[in-house]
Amino acid sequence: MTSLAHHLPALQVIVPMLSAPLVMLLQPRGLARAAATAASLLAFAIAIAMTIGVLDGNTYTYRMGSWPAPYGIELGVDRFSALLLLIVTGASSFALLAGHRSVDADIDESRQPLFYAAWLLALAGLSGIPVAADAFNIFVFMEISSLASYVIIAGGSDRRALPAVFKYLIMGTIGATFYLIGIGLIYLMTGTLNLADMELRIHEVADQAPILVAAGFITVGLALKAALFPLHVWLPNSYTYAPNTVTVFLAACSTKVSLYLLLRFDFFVFQGNLVGHDIQFAYFLMPLAVLAILIASGVALFEQNVKRLLAYSSIAQVGYILLGASFVTVAGLTASTVHLFNHALAKGALFLAVSCLATQCVGLRLPGLRGLAKQMPWTSAALVVAGFSLIGIPGTAGFISKWYLITAALEHGPLGIALVVVLVASSLMAVAYIWRIVESLYFGEPGGDVSAVREAPLLMLVVTWVAVLANLYFGLAPELPVTLASSAAETLLEHLP
Amino acid sequence: MNGAELIAIALLLPLVGAVGIAVASRIGDNTREATTLLTAGALAVTVWSLLPELMQGGRPSLLVAEVVPGIDLAFRVEPLGMLFAALASSLWIVNSIYSIGYMRGNKESHQTRFYIFFAIALAAAIGVAFADNLFTLFLFYEVLTLSTYPLVAHKGDAKTVRSARVYLGVLLTTSIGLFLPAIIWTYVAAGTGTFTPGGVLEGKIAGPAIGLLLGLFVFGVGKAAVMPVHRWLPAAMVAPTPVSALLHAVAVVKAGVFTITKIIVYIFGIDFLFAEPSSGWLIYAAAFTIIVASIVALQQQNLKRLLAYSTVAQLSYVVMAAAILKPLAEVGAAVHMVAHAFGKITLFFAAGAIYTAAKKTELHQLRGIARRMPWTMAAFTIGALSMIGVPPTGGFVSKWYILAGAFQADNYVAIAAIIVSTALNAAYFLPIIYMAWFLEEDVPPAKEHGEAPFAAVLALMITAALTLLFFFFNGPVLELEAQLVQAR
Numbered sequence: 010m011t012s013l014a015h016h017l018p019a020l021q022v023i024v025p026m027l028s029a030p031l032v033m034l035l036q037p038r039g040l041a042r043a044a045a046t047a048a049s050l051l052a053f054a055i056a057i058a059m060t061i062g063v064l065d066g067n068t069y070t071y072r073m074g075s076w077p078a079p080y081g082i083e084l085g086v087d088r089f090s091a092l093l094l095l096i097v098t099g100a101s102s103f104a105l106l107a108g109h110r111s112v113d114a115d116i117d118e119s120r121q122p123l124f125y126a127a128w129l130l131a132l133a134g135l136s137g138i139p140v141a142a143d144a145f146n147i148f149v150f151m152e153i154s155s156l157a158s159y160v161i162i163a164g165g166s167d168r169r170a171l172p173a174v175f176k177y178l179i180m181g182t183i184g185a186t187f188y189l190i191g192i193g194l195i196y197l198m199t200g201t202l203n204l205a206d207m208e209l210r211i212h213e214v215a216d217q218a219p220i221l222v223a224a225g226f227i228t229v230g231l232a233l234k235a236a237l238f239p240l241h242v243w244l245p246n247s248y249t250y251a252p253n254t255v256t257v258f259l260a261a262c263s264t265k266v267s268l269y270l271l272l273r274f275d276f277f278v279f280q281g282n283l284v285g286h287d288i289q290f291a292y293f294l295m296p297l298a299v300l301a302i303l304i305a306s307g308v309a310l311f312e313q314n315v316k317r318l319l320a321y322s323s324i325a326q327v328g329y330i331l332l333g334a335s336f337v338t339v340a341g342l343t344a345s346t347v348h349l350f351n352h353a354l355a356k357g358a359l360f361l362a363v364s365c366l367a368t369q370c371v372g373l374r375l376p377g378l379r380g381l382a383k384q385m386p387w388t389s390a391a392l393v394v395a396g397f398s399l400i401g402i403p404g405t406a407g408f409i410s411k412w413y414l415i416t417a418a419l420e421h422g423p424l425g426i427a428l429v430v431v432l433v434a435s436s437l438m439a440v441a442y443i444w445r446i447v448e449s450l451y452f453g454e455p456g457g458d459v460s461a462v463r464e465a466p467l468l469m470l471v472v473t474w475v476a477v478l479a480n481l482y483f484g485l486a487p488e489l490p491v492t493l494a495s496s497a498a499e500t501l502l503e504h505l506p
Numbered sequence: 507m508n509g510a511e512l513i514a515i516a517l518l519l520p521l522v523g524a525v526g527i528a529v530a531s532r533i534g535d536n537t538r539e540a541t542t543l544l545t546a547g548a549l550a551v552t553v554w555s556l557l558p559e560l561m562q563g564g565r566p567s568l569l570v571a572e573v574v575p576g577i578d579l580a581f582r583v584e585p586l587g588m589l590f591a592a593l594a595s596s597l598w599i600v601n602s603i604y605s606i607g608y609m610r611g612n613k614e615s616h617q618t619r620f621y622i623f624f625a626i627a628l629a630a631a632i633g634v635a636f637a638d639n640l641f642t643l644f645l646f647y648e649v650l651t652l653s654t655y656p657l658v659a660h661k662g663d664a665k666t667v668r669s670a671r672v673y674l675g676v677l678l679t680t681s682i683g684l685f686l687p688a689i690i691w692t693y694v695a696a697g698t699g700t701f702t703p704g705g706v707l708e709g710k711i712a713g714p715a716i717g718l719l720l721g722l723f724v725f726g727v728g729k730a731a732v733m734p735v736h737r738w739l740p741a742a743m744v745a746p747t748p749v750s751a752l753l754h755a756v757a758v759v760k761a762g763v764f765t766i767t768k769i770i771v772y773i774f775g776i777d778f779l780f781a782e783p784s785s786g787w788l789i790y791a792a793a794f795t796i797i798v799a800s801i802v803a804l805q806q807q808n809l810k811r812l813l814a815y816s817t818v819a820q821l822s823y824v825v826m827a828a829a830i831l832k833p834l835a836e837v838g839a840a841v842h843m844v845a846h847a848f849g850k851i852t853l854f855f856a857a858g859a860i861y862t863a864a865k866k867t868e869l870h871q872l873r874g875i876a877r878r879m880p881w882t883m884a885a886f887t888i889g890a891l892s893m894i895g896v897p898p899t900g901g902f903v904s905k906w907y908i909l910a911g912a913f914q915a916d917n918y919v920a921i922a923a924i925i926v927s928t929a930l931n932a933a934y935f936l937p938i939i940y941m942a943w944f945l946e947e948d949v950p951p952a953k954e955h956g957e958a959p960f961a962a963v964l965a966l967m968i969t970a971a972l973t974l975l976f977f978f979f980n981g982p983v984l985e986l987e988a989q990l991v992q993a994r
Contacts, residue, residue, distance in 0.1 A: 400682075402648050402652070403644050409574065415686075415687065415690045416694060419694050429687055433682060436682050436683075437683060440675075440679075451656075452662055485571060486573070
């Protein structure tokens with residue numbers, strides 16, 4: 010490895026983090042945005058470079074200040090975290106590239122540098138979590154990302170975002186506190202914060218009760234941050250009332266990072282050490298995942314606001330991801346990790362298309378969209394194709410997830426067949442709620458005068474279509490996410506006894 | 507050019523054509539129609555050029571990509587797929603001629619969109635025909651559903667959109683809800699979904715599970731319209747008639763029965779399935795559909811809905827023939843796809859011509875119409891006779907083979923179903939023919955009219971001629987499809 014490549018894990022966090030104060034200082038028009046976009050693209054490039062590295066078989070470990078672990082701060086990137094970094098930095102870059110018009114509409118020009126600075130901090134925090142190798146730094150990054158997310162969600166002109174973000178703040182803080190309590194208990198019993206070290210030392214703990222309590226706190230805390238049903242109540246309004254660009258970014262990656270952490274923590278630290286924990290894990294998550302899938306899809310069926318409709322669909326998709334994980338098999342974990350990636354693609358593309366619609370349509374309620382397809386053919390078509398990916402029509406990325414998930418479920422006999430029925434039912438509900446949008450766009454009679462409606466700005470369309478085509482590309486050539494996901498699944502399962 | 511290149515061209519041509527149609531529409535309507543015809547002609551030539559290699563026992567194939575390990579996006583031409591592709595692509599030419607007359611005659615809106623989605627639907631049909639495994643087939647099957655939706659919803663008013671929703675709802679629900687789980691089950695059980703002569707499931711699953719899997723496939727392939735998943739077909743009749751003619755008498759519905767036949771022959775294997783008692787229900791389901799759909803057709807007052815229910819019944823002939831699980835019946839299934847295609851497209855063309863010239867859609871309005879539209883009604887008569895199975899029409903040939911297969915298997919349910927339904931077919935078609943030719947008009951039409959536009963009449967004469975010619979010149983089809991059951 011060249012010397013620069015060696016530093017990549019640190020740079021992944023440092024680039025956005027140090028750009029944030031710089032961006033804040035760039036007052037002239039457009040400069041802050043350009044700098045933020047450049048920083049985000051650089052972070053994306055770093056993530057791509059590390060993905061290529063891990064595909065070549067490298068593993069990145071980095072000791073801050075050359076202090077050896079477990080005393081110093083250790084950073085590490087393997088295939089699982091590389092996948093997450095791609096999602097996070099990619100989502101941020103796509104959102105920023107497309108977001109020009111949308112940010113101008115939502116945020117005062119004078120406040121934009123602050124907004125972009127907060128954005129970069131959120132990016133730094135979200136990419137820090139996959140990179141960090143010890144529990145406490147993960148907590149720090151979690152807090153950075155959360156606080157910055159609250160700011161950018163509430164940063165728009167829609168005042169309804171304020172109560173929404175307050176709810177998010179309260180629940181997010183409870184989640185983070187639960188996580189911290191868990192970490193505290195483990196630290197008390199083992200005296201270490203480094204995840205790898207923790208795994209080894211928990212063996213030596215005679216009394217398992219505090220560890221079990223810690224596992225409970227950490228799982229529930231992270232489930233809250235991941236919006237696992239019934240801890241999802243903060244999500245719909247935050248996504249709905251946030252500026253559209255922010256929704257693209259956060260919907261594509263923020264819950265994914267918490268899910269990643271939930272899996273990583275549980276498999277690395279607890280699965281190998283707590284007796285019967287795999288069964289506890291499965292029986293705790295599976296019913297909740299099934300409920301999430303069915304109930305959230307059901308709610309989406311009756312939602313009138315497009316953004317909230319898609320937000321409920323996200324809650325259902327969190328259910329898919331945890332359902333796969335709850336099988337505790339290679340197939341299940343592969344399905345769940347692939348879906349992390351594919352859902353980020355589909356939902357990112359959908360929200361990009363929605364932000365294109367938002368340039369021409371106030372309120373984004375279904376009746377307001379009637380007949381807009383004629384004026385906005387490209388936006389509407391993007392929404393349709395990205396919607397197919399969400400449904401899981403073959404040829405799109407979403408299909409690959411469904412295929413893996415159903416294959417994994419079928420390994421489980423009668424229970425598996427029942428779960429396949431659940432998956433199929435929820436896919437059909439997805440058809441129905443996506444089709445409500447499509448029908449309004451294409452076959453509704455416009456409510457008012459739509460002659461003033463124009464197609465969204467070209468740059469937004471181009472970025473949206475790149476995301477849409479990525480859904481098709483990864484639907485037909487899913488080698489990259491599947492390779493990363495299957496080795497992530499194997500890594501996770503290595504830690505089982 | 508070798509086989510792989512021809513397959514790639516056949517798949518891409520309609521898509522290139524779709525883009526061409528969009529571009530040409532900027533120049534003018536005639537250029538746009540010329541592009542459609544040119545694409546259709548080129549596609550038919552491409553598909554037919556695959557035939558010589560196939561006749562010599564070759565199986566041209568094309569592997570595009572390995573999507574996930576063990577699951578390929580791959581194509582292979584075999585007799586059944588060749589037949590379906592040749593049928594769809596050749597009739598597309600005739601149908602395009604007809605479309606020009608119909609769409610202009612009725613001054614339909616959104617004609618460019620119409621021709622574009624038609625071309626995409628044809629690409630999907632070719633993909634279904636040449637698919638080498640269940641995954642590839644499923645992919646194009648869904649594309650076919652989605653690309654025909656805008657054609658069904660063409661008119662765009664509330665009633666049409668409601669019907670189109672039934673269309674999409676039934677087809678997507680069955681395919682995602684039943685077909686996809688069946689496909690994944692097959693991949694998990696057999697480790698492959700590649701269409702293999704003799705089947706891939708023998709020894710991999712046993713007992714009642716076979717019957718269950720067959721059920722998932724049969725009802726999952728909603729396009730085959732085996733009751734109770736037939737509701738989408740009458741609903742699709744709100745589409746312009748050329749759509750009903752090519753797509754809902756040939757490409758879409760044949761894609762359904764084609765898929766079922768292909769799964770029975772190449773995934774289950776007919777000998778394996780014949781030995782398994784739990785698969786026996788399919789004959790009864792198909793026979794039930796044949797009889798009930800014919801009775802429903804008998805009660806219809808709207809010509810297109812009558813034809814739709816007649817199609818439901820005729821599709822189950824193919825399913826039943828495939829389910830008899832004897833070589834002669836499998837050939838009969840393939841031949842019936844062709845015979846029914848020629849006959850039913852003629853009937854739809856005639857119905858559309860009547861609508862274009864006289865704006866008539868109901869049966870009781872058809873009294874004496876043959877005086878005004880003799881060519882159209884002559885073609886209609888030939889199509890109807892083929893549906894009943896009267897010589898010298900194509901319908902007789904296929905019925906002969908299906909009956910022969912049924913006797914081979916001593917399957918008296920199938921024989922009885924064929925006899926009863928022949929009577930029913932006669933009961934609902936003969937009165938129309940009688941009314942049209944031998945009764946006087948009871949009220950004079952609001953506007954004097956003769957035949958429909960020339961392009962429409964030309965198209966229906968061609969298909970009527972094909973219906974007759976297929977009675978005499980069916981040798982090549984039989985020779986090709988004999989390979990279906992021999993090549994083991």
